[in-house]
Amino acid sequence: AAGAGGCTPCADFFFSAKDGATACEACPANHLSGPTAWAFETPRMRSDGRLSDLVGGAVNRSGCIENVTTWMFIPDPPVVFQRVLTMQDAYIVAATFIVTFVFLYRVGATHWKNQQLLLKYAGGDTFYETMLPEDEDADRRGMDPRMEKHDVLQISEAIKGGNLEDAEMVIERILERDPDQPETLHAQAVVHLIYGEMDKARPLVERAIKHNAKPQFMVTLGLINARSPWETEEQRLDNLRRATQDFELATRKDLTLAVAHMNLGVVRMALNDLELAKVSLKVALDKEPEYYKALYNIALVHARMGKRSEAKRYLKESIKVKHRALDAQFNLGMLFLREGDVDEAEQCFMKCLVINTRHSPSLCKMGNVQMLRGKPKRAVEKYLLALESDPDNVEAISNIGVVEWAKRHAVEAEQHFLLALKFKPDYYP
Structure with missing residues (x-):
């Protein structure tokens, strides 16, 4: 600023507001001017050393700069760690290698000592089979005594599933090791029973x-006695009586064994003791209400007793339990047919043919339904289909003879009747 005797610089914290001004003005609050303003340029100092316009103006007192404190983090230079390998490190690596080599050599030498003769004299396949790890999936059922209970359970499942050859293989292995193992002996007896031996x-x-x-073993013995071959009626009755004793003993040993009560009812029905048969079958159903065989057989008992309504009820219940029950559907159709309900009977026989399209008895009964409806031509078609499935179906042969007789074809009718008697001499429809 210009004074009386000439221009003099402004003092610190003052500045010349305009070029050529004759007076200095004070900097605003918290602002400064003068050399102290250098501190605000230090981080941003240009490469040519020239101050920025804002800082330079404050230093030269042509302006002011805000007086604030600025903190700036300046990191330390990175520290690089370096380690020089020594001979000690080389000794450690060498020692590790030597110990590993010696260990592998000892293992290999021991294995070679055990297998060198096999390699020398055996064939290639044998050598590789021995050297390779054992196959964990190999079939060892029946060979490990510790797994005997599991093996016996698997035998039972195989028999239920109809895989008898697989069951026999495991049975033979167990009996070779333990000839008196009772569950396995029983399982082998069941297999022979299924084969009819x-x-x-x-x-x-x-x-x-x-x-x-x-x-359970007593039940199997009872089934064997009941199904044993016979030549005379007395032998048949003796077999059934022995079977009755076996089943009764089984029920005394285990009152809850439904299969024993069911088989006892079936044998009593075969002995024509229908009341006791019904009692046994009801006991079986008390133990297992949805036992198909008990439901089916008690229906047969009621049918033989002339109680058709009860028989139909039990047959329908058995069909609910086992939807594809061919025998139950067929016998239900027979009951409807005997009552003259042709439509219901036809529905039952049609369901049988859905289950088994070649079921000869159902085809034959469908022919009978067509005869009742006055359609002999369609009836003969059904009889021929029945004979295609079962050439020995004497009912179909005889019924074709009836159709021929109705057509006044006496010779053809006689031929069919004689053929039916050839297959079954005591046939009397």
Whole structure:
């Protein structure tokens, strides 16, 4: 600013507001001017050393700059760690390598000592089979005594599923190791029973009962006795009486064993003891209300007793339990047919043919339905389909003879009647 004697610089904290001004003005509050303003340029100092316009003006007192404190973080230079490898490190690596090599050599030498003769004399396949790890998926059922209970359970499942060859393989393995294992002896007896080999099944189940008289074993013995071949009526009745004793013993040993009560009812029905048969079958149903075989057989008992309504009720219940029950559907159709309900009977026989399109008895009964409706041509078609499935179906052969007789074809009718008697001499429809 210009004074009386000439221009003099403004003092600190003052500045010349305009060029050529003759007076200095004070900086606003919290602002400064003069050399102290250098501090605000230090971080941003240009490469040529020239101050920024704002800081330079404040230093030269041609302006002011705000007096604020600014903090700035300046990181330390990075520290680089370096380690020089020494001979000690080389010794450690060498020692580790030597120990690993010695260990692998010892393992390999021991294995070679055990297998060198096999490699020298055996064939290639044998060598590789021995050297390779054992196949964990190999079939070892029946070979490990510790897994015997599991193996016996698997045998039972295989028999239920109809895989009898698989069951027999495991049975043979167990009996080779333990000839008197009762559950396995019983399982083998069941397999022979399914195949109809009663002479082989009987001694096996008797041996099983000798070691462990389980009620299930008694049931199997009863089935063997009931299904054993016979030549005279007295032999048949003796077989059924022995079977009755076996089933009764099984029910005494286990009152809750529904299968024993059911089979006892079936045998009593075969002996024509229908009242006791009904009692046994009802007990079986008390133990297992949805037991199909008990429902089916008690229906047959009521049918033989002339109680058709009860028979139909039990047959319908059995069909609810087992929807594809061919026997139950067929016998229900027979009951409807005997009552003259042709439409309901036809529906039952049609359901049988849905289950098994080649069911010869159902085809034959469908032919009978067509005869009742006065359609002999369609009836003969059904009879021929029945004979295609079962050439020995004497009812179909005889009924074709009836149709021929109705057409006044006496010779053809006689031929069919004689053919039916050839297959079944005591046939009397």
